[in-house]
Amino acid sequence: MKSKWPLSLVDPDDFDLSVLWLSDKNNKHVLASAISCKADFIISLNITDSPNGILGEFGLKNFTPDAFLRVLWKDYSVCITDVIKRIFKEVGRIYKTEITLMRFLKKTYLPSMARLIT
Numbered sequence: 001m002k003s004k005w006p007l008s009l010v011d012p013d014d015f016d017l018s019v020l021w022l023s024d025k026n027n028k029h030v031l032a033s034a035i036s037c038k039a040d041f042i043i044s045l046n047i048t049d050s051p052n053g054i055l056g057e058f059g060l061k062n063f064t065p066d067a068f069l070r071v072l073w074k075d076y077s078v079c080i081t082d083v084i085k086r087i088f089k090e091v092g093r094i095y096k097t098e099i100t101l102m103r104f105l106k107k108t109y110l111p112s113m114a115r116l117i118t
Contacts, residue, residue: 022049027046030042030050044064066110077116101117
């Protein structure tokens with residue numbers, strides 16, 4: 001991971017985690033990483049433990065994957081649709097499952113994509 005995304009890892013000695021407050025102390029390293037690499041946002045299913053009010057103090061926003069894809073949808077709907085359909089097809093092939101695209105997207109926490117694509 002370090003070779004592909006060198007800014008995604010934070011050495012605890014380089015950042016004082018005690019100055020960060022989150023309801024889930026186990027998420028401080030995520031916030032520290034985002035601050036250190038000057039990220040604009042954090043993408044996580046766990047948005048309740050890193051509320052935008054706290055993240056905003058550091059110039060960050062928190063998005064669920066579904067919300068992030070909705071932001072990108074206006075400009076990249078064709079690409080997003082293509083990628084999702086290819087992933088859906090591959091999942092069906094690997095797991096030999098009979099599931100609809102809408103059900104697949106809902107199960108993968110992408111309900112907005114389910115409404116937009118199907």
